[in-house]
Amino acid sequence: MLEVSNVSKSYYNGRQTKKALNGIDLTVSKGEVVGLVGESGCGKSTLARVVMQLELADSGSIAFNGKLVTRKSRKSFYQANQLIFQNASAALNPSWTVREILLEPLRLMKGDREAYIRRMLGRVKLSETHLHRYPSQLSGGEQQRVNLLRSLLVEPDLLICDEIVSNLDRLTQREIIDLLLELNREMDMSILFIAHDLQAVMYACDRIYVMKDGRVVDESAKTDGVFHFSHCYARQLFDSVLGNRMRE
Ligand code: ADP
């Protein structure tokens, strides 16, 4: 469904050029939950932005459902794809109530938008009492649920989650991930789950890409509940969390 081919992107910081992405190949199939892990600074967020066309790649291509995503075609791409970020409180307008925040992406929707929102609230385990609150009156987990719901309202085919559980405690992380997995099953929504936290990624994903210094250095699908990595860097990363996994 999503096919990233040989994508590169450099930044020039005034003195030198830094290759943030160096020939990235990556795919996400329909209904798949794919992980992307790697140390801070390896290029994960850059890839998310480039896939979402918030920035242009220097070279390479991005295709969605077999069609190249271009500046012209990106409008329909946006309808099918949503990106959510780590920092939920920064993503939510502090002077709007939850109700106003959720109505905004539905501007163009015909029919009863309020009823639709009330129906969808339950999906992310929020209630109608949350509608009248401001983001500052919500917990971190609740803020991330609102953020998530806002992206779900347009029923995306693919949801890209960039470090969305990184600021949350383990229990809340687990709740949000379980929620994502439920949505994945019920709505057949594909997920690209980006994190530096290996435990969360191993728990959430069917298949994982490992990034280092702008390159994908390894890839593994889960077989019998276990990932098999061949590259020594990936092995090191994963060995360091063995025996300390999130319990199923
Ligand atoms: P990650 O999300 O894996 O932590 P990023 O994609 O944010 O990594 O960053 C990858 C590299 O690209 C880093 O070295 C970062 O400093 C650099 N970078 C990212 N965005 C920019 C930008 N807008 N301008 C200059 N350099 C950037």
Ligand code: MG
């Ligand atoms: Mg990042």
